[in-house]
Amino acid sequence: MPIIEVKDLSFEYEPDQPVIKNVSFTVEKGSYCTICGHNGSGKSTVAKLLSGLLDRKSGTIMIDGLELNEENLRQIRGKIGIVFQNPDNQFIGSTVRDDIAFGLENHRVPQADMDGIIEEFAARVGMTKYLNSEPTHLSGGQKQRVAIAGVLAMHPEILIFDEATSMLDPQGKDEIKKVIMDLHKEKDLTILSITHDIDEVSKSDTVLVLDDGELVLQGTPAEIFRDEKKLLETNLDVPYSLKLAKELRKRGIKVGDHISMEGLVEELCQLRSKM
Ligand SMILES: Nc1ncnc2c1ncn2[C@@H]1O[C@H](COP(=O)(O)OP(=O)(O)O)[C@@H](O)[C@H]1O
Ligand SMILES: [Mg+2]
Structure with missing residues (x-):
């Protein structure tokens, strides 16, 4: 069953300068989908359109059977969590514990449940030991793991990673890729990961390749890599x-x-x- 259904989606930031051009795709519930394409191809814009942070020009977006419109916006936003590129911009708390608590407070989680939830999600990303650490003492990979814990604690159905490993050192990248693969084992969580990491693309279920706002390739990793010519045209490696x-x-x-x-x-x- 598809959890994301996008049909003929178009978008422009400036009039008559299309950035997303008539894009259609579906993502199955519980699957792990990677989106790739060179810089400026429209990947982050698609992520923002899906989560209702930007308003489309035309086309339809269905999330979990609900059409993304003004009426359903709040409900749909609650189904989607995003982890961004820069680990330093995602920290708000003065300790790991405070940081995860911050999101929960915003969701009006009762104080009595807070510690249990924080510990559960810190454990899920292997950060239990660091609950009382200050963010400045953490590596990039650890910071991103905390960001993931904070987003997971909101119980999203869809987790979007927008180049969440791109600023990390090799060890940090490996840590986050491992967390993503572990999360993928949860059959109800859908993962959408925007990435340049060919190793990550290889491990995903399906791949979407954007080029200048158009969806030029979609399929399984094996299918995508078969089209070597097109991949080279879009600056992607095999x-x-x-x-x-x-x-x-x-x-x-x-x-x-x-x-x-x-x-x-x-x-x-x-x-x-x-x-
Ligand atoms: N806020 C904005 N205002 C105007 N143009 C933008 C804005 N954000 C992105 N763009 C343009 O939209 C295109 C797609 O950008 P983006 O979705 O960020 O690409 P990607 O994530 O694939 O690098 C680029 O040409 C970029 O310059
Ligand atoms: Mg981007």
């Missing part, structure tokens, strides 16, 4: 495992295409054991 497999075949080593290195390495190991 996974290293596919490039390597191609080079190996040129050298007479017959391997199939794998979108993860693990898959390729496994096949190579099997080949070796037959030699």
Whole structure:
């Protein structure tokens, strides 16, 4: 069942300068969808349109069976949580505990339930140890994990990551990717992740590729990576495992295409054991 249904969506910030051009797609409930495309292709704009932070010019957006309009705006906003790029801009509290509490207070969660909820969500992102730490003492990856905990505590149905790993060091990126994969195991949570990380794209269920406001490719990662020509046109890379497999075949080593290195390495190991 689709939880997001977008049909013929168009949007412009300035009159007659279309930024989103007639885009249609659906996202299944509980799936993990990545959105990619070069800078300025309209990814963040799509995320803001979906969450009602921007108002479309034309087209329809259905979230969880509800049409996004003025009447349903509040209800739909409550279904969507967003984690942004810059970990430093997402902190409001003076400790991790305060930060998660802040969002809960805004949602009028009773004081008596607060500590339990804070601890539950800190644990979900592996930040229990840091509940009383100050944000300045945390790494970028830890800050983003706290941001995720704060958003999760609002019980969203859809969690949007807008390049949430792009400012992190490799370790921070890995931490957040792991949290995303763990969250993906929860079958009711839908994840939409805007990313340039080819490894993340490979692990998602479906991929949307935007180019200059148009949806130029959509499908499973395997389908997307098959269209190498179009990917290159849109400045996106193909996974290293596919490039390597191609080079190996040129050298007479017959391997199939794998979108993860693990898959390729496994096949190579099997080949070796037959030699
Ligand atoms: N607030 C704004 N006002 C005018 N133009 C904007 C605004 N925000 C983004 N844009 C333009 O809209 C296009 C899409 O931007 P954006 O959705 O941020 O792309 P992406 O997230 O893929 O990098 C870009 O050309 C950008 O310059
Ligand atoms: Mg963006």
